Amino acid sequence: xxxxxxxxxALGDPVIDDDHRRMIGLIAxxxxxxxxxxxxxxxxxxxxxxxxxxxxxxxxxxxxxxxIGFPELDSHRIAHAMLQQRLESTLGHYRDGDDEVxxxxxxxxxxxxxxxxxxxxxxxxxxxxxxxGRR
Numbered sequence: 461x462x463x464x465x466x467x468x469x470a471l472g473d474p475v476i477d478d479d480h481r482r483m484i485g486l487i488a489x490x491x492x493x494x495x496x497x498x499x500x501x502x503x504x505x506x507x508x509x510x511x512x513x514x515x516x517x518x519x520x521x522x523x524x525x526x527x528i529g530f531p532e533l534d535s536h537r538i539a540h541a542m543l544q545q546r547l548e549s550t551l552g553h554y555r556d557g558d559d560e561v562x563x564x565x566x567x568x569x570x571x572x573x574x575x576x577x578x579x580x581x582x583x584x585x586x587x588x589x590x591x592x593g594r595r
Contacts, residue, residue, distance in 0.1 A: 463574035490570030
């Protein structure tokens with residue numbers, strides 16, 4: 461699945477939207493890596509950056525949801541924690557793996573992350589839009 465930012469994904473919070481744009485850009489780099497356009501070291505840096513960005517973004521988004529009184533914060537937090545755990549585990553396997561393991565991770569990760577992120581933004585993230593007008 462190819463992924464690109466477009467304004468239909470905007471939530472209207474500049475920081476959250478910028479995070480989503482950056483996440484999409486990093487996932488697009490993983491997709492380029494799967495096509496052989498990025499070396500293994502560069503791909504490792506992309507995974508590092510994505511893992512850290514997600515950690516920071518999830519904290520920002522959950523804080524925003526808390527401030528606006530979003531009632532589904534707990535389920536949102538669980539979804540974030542599950543993806544963060546997956547990213548950190550995958551990053552560990554990437555760091556410890558040989559070239560064949562790394563190539564296998566790259567072949568599958570970008571597509572699955574693109575699917576998750578688009579579903580998350582257009583699904584559960586859009587659910588807190590009505591609450592944003594209250595802040």
